[in-house]
Amino acid sequence: MKNALDCAALDAAVEAVHRAGIPGLFAEVRDGDQVWRGAAGVADVTTGRPVTADMRHRVGSITKTFTAAAVMQQAEASRIGLDTPIGQYLPKLVPGERGEAITVRMLINHTSGLAEYLPYAYPSLKAYPVLADTGPESLDDHRYTRFDPVELIGMGVAAPRVGTPGGTPGVYSNTNYLLLVELLEQATGITAEQYITRNVIERAGLRDTGFPTGPHVAGPHSQLYEAWFGMIDPPRDYSVYDMSWVGPSASLISTVSDLNRFYGKLLAGDIVSPSSLAQMQRTVPVVSQEGKLIEYGLGLHPTESPGQDTFWGHGGTVWGGGTLAMTRADGRRGMAVAVNMQRWNRLDASGRPQPHPIDDVLAALFRVAMYG
Incomplete structure (x- = not known):
């Protein structure tokens, strides 16, 4: 089912997410040559500066x-x-039997069995994503930490x-x-950032996409409220942050606009x-x-939704975004x-996130954006 853009419905859906509690959000939907862009709310809760698309x-x-596209190349x-x-x-990073058992493909599709390092780098997160005993202290401790x-x-x-x-x-x-x-750097002889920039970002013709060179976001951007x-409470701004805690993986x-262009080019066979x-x-599950x-x-x-076309892509979260x-x-x-806000759900006694009105209106926005 091929749906043209319903701009009024998209405007209303974005506004509903803002009213439900997200300080600010912005979006772009493309259908063939048609493009809708919309934004609602503020980029800065202190000054009231608006978000823009x-x-x-x-x-x-x-x-x-x-990163995966670069490895595929x-x-x-x-x-x-x-x-x-x-x-x-x-061999030094994954030694012994595990190094022989884990293939490159298992790393890309997360079937390696290797654990998440985050709760060890950020001690207050403890057993994240089990949330009952976590706290946000490490987020402040590591704002300017340069991780190896x-x-x-x-x-x-x-x-x-x-x-x-x-x-x-x-x-x-x-x-x-x-x-x-690390594998990309060994195979190409340059940093992963350099390789991905030259062979993925520039190949896709992306003009506003790049890796950070410090803790600040260059150009017009929103504050990010965690x-x-x-x-x-109230949520704190983490837009200034050293991203070495994830490096070129996130x-x-x-x-x-660049993200829509990238996935369009990828699915058209122009990147790999x-x-x-x-x-x-x-x-795989x-x-x-x-x-x-x-x-x-x-x-x-x-x-995938029953009776609807399949969409491909990815989600991403950082502290506040x-x-x-x-x-x-x-x-x-x-x-x-x-x-420009993350982890708005409060926890129940067992540490499970509770439903929040934002969840429903965000899902509704995704539905109207994808399926009309």
Whole structure:
């Protein structure tokens, strides 16, 4: 079912998310040659400065699609083998039997069994994503910390494993993608940021997308308000932050327009070959960071509704910011939405996030953006 853009419905849906409690959000939806852009709310709760649809934004783990595409390019050039054990490339980082058992493909689709390093780098998060005993203190402690990616990988590799290599469901882990960053650097002889910029970002023709060079976001952008499940009240601005805690696995800055262009180009076969794209779209069940079971491919995951077309893309969160970008399988319709608050759900006694009105109106916005 091919739906034209309903601009009035999109305007109303964005406004509803703001009224439900998000300080500010902005979005772009494309359908063929038609483009709608909209924004609602404020970029700064103190000054009342409004958000605009052209703002730059930290897009978090959407970066993983860019990283995965870069690895696929190197696989096409036979410099990386997707089914080669990571221990053959990086024996010091994943030593011994695990290094021989975990393949590059298992890192990309999160079936390596390697744990998330985040609760070890951020001690107050403890057993994140189990939330009962967490607190936000580490977010402030590490605002300007310059993390060493090899040390972060070491934390994830040393932590208790979360599954057997290749077993499903996999468990989403940033440790996997920091290893892919190291692998890219070994295969290309340049930094992962340089390679992804030249061969993914520039190939897609993205003008407002890049990796940060310091803790600030360059260009027009919103403040980013972190609520940490009601423990930070009022939510605190974390827009100035050293992103070395995730590095090139989740640190990209982009715009909603660039994200739609990127996924459109990727699905059209302009970034990786059609056979690589087909592999990226082959999914396995994975437990997301929110504890939900999702289907996950190689840096891509699908959104499917009964009787509707399949969309492909990725979501991303940073401290205070969230983004979702999804493009229909034929590349003709795409949507990207950015919000400037995160973790608005409060927790029940057992540490589970409680439903919030924002959840429903955000889901409604995604539906009208994708399906009309």
